[in-house]
Amino acid sequence: MAVGRRSTALAVSRDRKRRTGRGFSLVELLVVISIIAVLLSILLTALGRARRSARQFVCQNNLRNVAVEFTLFAEAPESGLNGDKAVGFGARFRLETFQEKLYRINAFWDLPNLNSAPINPQVQPLMCPEGPADLRRVANLPCRDYAVAPPEHVSVAFNARLDRISVQIEGRWVLQEALLGARILEHPAVPLAFDADGAEAVKKTVVPYYSAPPAGDAGRYGSGQFWFPSLRHGGKLTSAFVGGYVLSSRNPEREAGWDWSYQPPAE
DSSP states (O other): OHHHHHHHHHHHHHHHHHHHHHHHHHHHHHHHHHHHHHHHHHHHHHHHHHHHHHHHHHHHHHHHHHHHHHHHHHHOTTTTOSSOGGGTOTTOBOHHHHHHHHHTOGGGOOOTTOSEEEOOTTTOTTSOTTSOOOOEEETTOOGGGTTEEOGGGOOEEEEGGGTEEEEEETTEEEEEEOOBOGGGGGOTTSEEEEEBOHHHHHHTTSOTTEEOOOTTOSSGGGGSTTOOBOOTBTTBEEEEETTSOEEEESSGGGOTTOOTTOOOOOO
């Protein structure tokens, strides 16, 4: 009888140990799953941050290339690169013509058998990698006539004051076409091209290719209608400058050293 009781006790003990073992294994499994979930969350967050940083780097590099191209464009007015000599502007050029060169539209159209074509965001410096990836270019149209569309997908705008200057004529403020020359390079702190929100431009019923903040302007830019920045890089706007460098800011219209108020002399 004593042997039987001992056998029963041993069996109960072994069964209890097995149940206890299974319980610990389940707890350990839950702990491991929780740790893996936390690690995956950290990893995904880090990967997302790395991707955003990579896209910001690409955007900065694109805009830097735009600034370099602009310098070459402004320094070589007689080379035939700027396209304006044929219409009598001599050593001066319009900002729109420079845009058309970059977009390969209007006089720079390179697909004679097509009337429109998609723009490849991988090679187009005027498409921010954090912005919409669907843009098309249309033949035989100047840029401001929506040769790049849809307008709400435009993600980089040029400084509107380099395209149209705000002047007062007979007591009325109007926008007058600006003509640029090599002397624009004497103003390196002037923003040239920057992150913009094409959808916001459409809401404001203005073309999305040119933007500028009020910057104390008493004229046409003072209302803010032409200001539609995009702070898409971690809450910051990235801008190329006439001087060839690139900066980012959370408050670009009030950033010290950003010369938004400059505009070329009136003709």
